[in-house]
Amino acid sequence: MGYEIVAKKSLTAAQLAKVKQLAAICNEHDGIALKINPSMLEKRTGEHAEDFLCYEDDKLVGFLGLYVFHAKEAEVSGMVHPAHRRKGMFSGLQRAAEAECRKRGIPELVFIVQQKAQSGAAYMQQIGATYEFSEYWMNLGQAEREALTRAVRLRPATDADHETLIQLNVLGFQMEEEQVREMAERMANDPHTSTYMVVAEEKAVGKISVSREGQKAFIYGFCVHPDEQGKGYGRQALAQTIALLEAEGFAEISLEVACENSRALGLYESCGFVVQSANDYYRLKL
Numbered sequence: 001m002g003y004e005i006v007a008k009k010s011l012t013a014a015q016l017a018k019v020k021q022l023a024a025i026c027n028e029h030d031g032i033a034l035k036i037n038p039s040m041l042e043k044r045t046g047e048h049a050e051d052f053l054c055y056e057d058d059k060l061v062g063f064l065g066l067y068v069f070h071a072k073e074a075e076v077s078g079m080v081h082p083a084h085r086r087k088g089m090f091s092g093l094q095r096a097a098e099a100e101c102r103k104r105g106i107p108e109l110v111f112i113v114q115q116k117a118q119s120g121a122a123y124m125q126q127i128g129a130t131y132e133f134s135e136y137w138m139n140l141g142q143a144e145r146e147a148l149t150r151a152v153r154l155r156p157a158t159d160a161d162h163e164t165l166i167q168l169n170v171l172g173f174q175m176e177e178e179q180v181r182e183m184a185e186r187m188a189n190d191p192h193t194s195t196y197m198v199v200a201e202e203k204a205v206g207k208i209s210v211s212r213e214g215q216k217a218f219i220y221g222f223c224v225h226p227d228e229q230g231k232g233y234g235r236q237a238l239a240q241t242i243a244l245l246e247a248e249g250f251a252e253i254s255l256e257v258a259c260e261n262s263r264a265l266g267l268y269e270s271c272g273f274v275v276q277s278a279n280d281y282y283r284l285k286l
Helices: 013-030 038-042 089-104 118-127 159-173 177-187 233-247 262-270
Strands: 004-008 051-056 059-070 073-080 108-114 130-140 153-156 193-200 203-213 216-224 252-258 273-285
Touching: 004 089, 013 038, 013 051, 013 059, 013 073, 038 059, 038 203, 051 089, 059 089, 059 177, 073 089, 089 108, 108 118, 118 273, 130 262, 153 233, 159 177, 159 193, 159 203, 159 216, 193 233, 203 233, 216 233, 233 252, 233 262, 252 262, 252 273, 262 273
Parallel strands: 073 108, 216 252
Antiparallel strands: 004 051, 051 059, 059 073, 108 273, 130 252, 130 273, 153 193, 193 203, 203 216
């Protein structure tokens, strides 16, 4: 084997810079946009090995990151330099990540594969991973903005909203409550993230979160209680979030939506978001 794989519990600034540089090379070569979540790489807890670096002749030529939001699965994103492919490097990275997951009792991996990366889908078939769903990555364009009304208002979530947020996540994303609570604990106290309650008639009817990194803002965790849907609350909540971020001067505002969720996709498009790329998600049981 002419390469070395190093498992890291956290990345130094120099290592993170090399990972970003490698991603830029792969994106340029393949015409894609890899989802490696640099902001999450910067905030590793240092408790577990979750970043795997592949070196050849002391040069970083491969990377795989684990993103663990709850104990049932780990999301996986990775890449190999175009000039160093077909040498078994990604398989080596995968084996190292699988060993770490088995040690932690994580039973499944969920691979994030750029839809335009033809070799990615072929590799998923090769290892026996099962396709689950796809997501669009969308950026806010220059379309005319939704007129703001007083139908809803946003307010920062507080500790008193904790249980309401848990139930909104359970109902809005059809997740098990245990997993939702674990995710909430893992993501608590992130200085880059803000969560807002969507309030209508003095009652919290939904939630929306924003991650701010440099000049980029990412909207996620957006849902309206099932009993309150169809009243225009979601559209106004999204419009107000966009207005808030634009007033703060963010140059890029993005979000993700499941391709199969035509209702949400239509909402985002009507508010000015434009599809940029798509990711396919594949599940592999260990």
